[in-house]
Each structure stands twice: as structure tokens, then as C-alpha cells.
Amino acid sequence: MDYTATQSGPRQRRLQPSMRLRNNPAESPDGSQLFEDTSGAGSGSQAGFRNPQAGPQAAGFPGPSILSDPMSNLAMAYGSSLASQGREMVDKNLDRFIPISKLKYYFAVDTVYVGKKLGLLVFPYMHENWEVSYQQDTPVAPRFDVNAPDLYIPAMGFITYVLVAGLALGTQNRFSPELLGVQASSALVWLIMEVLAVLLSLYLVTVNTDLTTIDLLAFSGYKYVGMIVGVVAGLLFGRPAYYLSLLWCCAAIFVFMIRTLRLKLLSEAAAEGRLVRGARNQLRMYLTMSIAAAQPVFMYWLTYHLVR
Numbered sequence: 001m002d003y004t005a006t007q008s009g010p011r012q013r014r015l016q017p018s019m020r021l022r023n024n025p026a027e028s029p030d031g032s033q034l035f036e037d038t039s040g041a042g043s044g045s046q047a048g049f050r051n052p053q054a055g056p057q058a059a060g061f062p063g064p065s066i067l068s069d070p071m072s073n074l075a076m077a078y079g080s081s082l083a084s085q086g087r088e089m090v091d092k093n094l095d096r097f098i099p100i101s102k103l104k105y106y107f108a109v110d111t112v113y114v115g116k117k118l119g120l121l122v123f124p125y126m127h128e129n130w131e132v133s134y135q136q137d138t139p140v141a142p143r144f145d146v147n148a149p150d151l152y153i154p155a156m157g158f159i160t161y162v163l164v165a166g167l168a169l170g171t172q173n174r175f176s177p178e179l180l181g182v183q184a185s186s187a188l189v190w191l192i193m194e195v196l197a198v199l200l201s202l203y204l205v206t207v208n209t210d211l212t213t214i215d216l217l218a219f220s221g222y223k224y225v226g227m228i229v230g231v232v233a234g235l236l237f238g239r240p241a242y243y244l245s246l247l248w249c250c251a252a253i254f255v256f257m258i259r260t261l262r263l264k265l266l267s268e269a270a271a272e273g274r275l276v277r278g279a280r281n282q283l284r285m286y287l288t289m290s291i292a293a294a295q296p297v298f299m300y301w302l303t304y305h306l307v308r
Contacts, residue, residue, distance in 0.1 A: 106151040106214060108141040116146045117153055121225045124256040130263060154221020161224045164231050168306040171235065187302055194220050198291055205283050211264050219257065223295045226253050227303050234307030242307045250296035257292035
């Protein structure tokens with residue numbers, strides 16, 4: 001018995017520290033907590049930050065009430081007025097270089113006008129009256145006067161010319177998107193250069209005329225009609241037909257430009273058919289003939305490689 005008691009005593013002393021380690025560390029020997037349990041407070045604080053916008057709404061301040069603020073309405077009105085003023089300024093400065101407001105006049109055409117205009121471009125020899133009609137000091141719309149310039153035929157002529165050029169390249173097994181793009185861009189660049197050259201010539205000669213940049217663009221774009229006729233004739237009947245039809249269209253566009261531009265560039269005496277006298281009028285006559293003669297050159301330059 002004594003031997004057993006002596007053996008169990010030390011064993012109990014050795015097990016007592018391990019039993020103390022198994023106890024809750026948050027409890028002191030007297031049973032009180034060493035650290036306060038803040039898990040409940042943490043979850044409560046997190047729950048309080050989950051919906052930060054619930055406070056104003058719960059307090060009786062709805063979100064849509066901000067839009068009814070007089071300062072917000074004033075700011076919106078001021079912003080809309082600034083936007084309208086900026087739009088008016090852009091339209092005014094843009095209209096100074098490109099009169100967009102007048103483009104509707106050049107596209108005011110109908111089927112009857114287009115048919116008559118195409119016939120005039122191909123057969124201008126029998127036409128007698130070349131003056132543009134006016135109504136209250138403003139020219140009438142193209143659909144009411146075949147002599148009025150338009151942009152519909154030049155625009156459609158350019159697109160049709162590009163399509164016909166692609167067809168001609170395809171029949172020769174030379175079609176490619178890059179080559180078609182080069183053909184279209186070259187035709188457009190030559191047209192722009194022609195218009196700029198005419199504007200520079202008018203400035204150097206100091207001609208007072210009512211011709212605008214859009215008028216010159218329209219007159220220079222009429223050449224695409226003859227180019228289309230020449231290329232289509234060449235595709236259908238061969239190269240001799242191309243030369244014959246292109247020669248006819250070149251002569252027609254030359255006569256058309258002479259009879260149209262002489263009323264715009266020459267003096268009133270020349271418009272009435274009297275003899276043109278004076279060095280300035282001679283320069284205007286030479287300028288008119290140069291513009292008309294440049295049309296056949298561009299027509300041949302842009303189409304001769306399409307027919308083989």
C-alpha cells in the first residue's frame with residue numbers, strides 16, 4: 001500500500017500541469033474570463049455596414065428627392081443651353097466651308113429631271129436655253145429646271161463608275177479589292193484636285209461669279225456619265241466601240257461645259273451673245289475653255305486601262 005501511494009503521488013504531480021493546459025485559457029484560476037468575447041459585437045458591426053444607404057431612406061430622406069432640388073434643375077438647364085450654343089457654333093463654322101444647309105437643294109431631283117439631264121449630257125447640241133431659272137432671286141430646284149446643277153447625278157455616277165471599273169477588271173482577271181480601292185481613290189483625288197485648281201484660277205483671274213464650290217463639284221462630276229458609257233461600250237463591243245463612244249461623250253461634255261460656264265464666268269455682254277472685248281474677258285474665256293478641255297483628258301486618263 002505504501003508502495004502504491006508513493007508511486008501515484010509523483011504521477012499525479014506530473015499530470016496536473018497537462019490537465020491545467022486542457023482547461024479554457026480564457027478563464028482565470030478564479031473562474032473569470034481573461035478576454036472579453038467580442039464575436040457578437042463584430043457581427044453586429046458588420047451587419048451595420050452591410051447597407052450604408054438604408055440609413056437615409058430609413059430616416060425619411062428618399063433618393064428621388066435629390067432630383068427635385070432647384071440647384072439640380074438649374075444646372076441641367078445651364079448644361080442644355082451650353083450644348084445648344086456649342087451646336088450652333090459648330091454648325092456656323094462648318095457652314096462657312098461646307099454649306100451643308102444648301103445640300104438639300106442639290107439633291108432635290110426626280111426621275112424626270114434625271115432622264116432629261118442624262119440626255120442633255122449626252123446630246124447637248126440641240127439644247128437652246130442654258131440659263132438657270134430664278135424665283136425671287138433664288139434659283140429654282142433642279143427638278144424644276146434641267147439647267148440647274150445637282151449632286152445626285154455626280155454621286156451616283158461616281159459609284160456606278162467604281163462598280164463598272166470592278167466589272168471590267170474582273171473580266172480581265174485583274175480584280176482585287178486593293179486595285180478597286182486604288183481606282184476609286186484616284187478618281188476622287190483627281191476630282192478634288194480639279195476643283196481646287198479651278199478655284200485657284202478664279203482667284204487669280206479675280207472673277208466675280210456666283211459659282212460655289214458645290215457648283216464646280218457638280219459640273220466636274222458630270223464627266224462620270226460619259227466615262228460609264230465608254231467603258232460599258234468597250235466591254236460589250238470591244239475597244240473600237242470604246243473609242244467611238246468616248247469620243248462622242250468627250251465632245252458632248254466639252255459643249256456642255258462651254259455653254260454652261262460661259263454664263264457664269266463671262267460678262268453679261270458675253271451671256272447676251274455680243275462680242276467679248278477686254279483683257280479680263282479674254283482671260284475668262286480662256287479659263288472657260290480650259291475647264292471644258294480638261295474634262296475629256298480626265299475621262300480618257302481614268303478609263304483607257306479598263307478596256308483591252
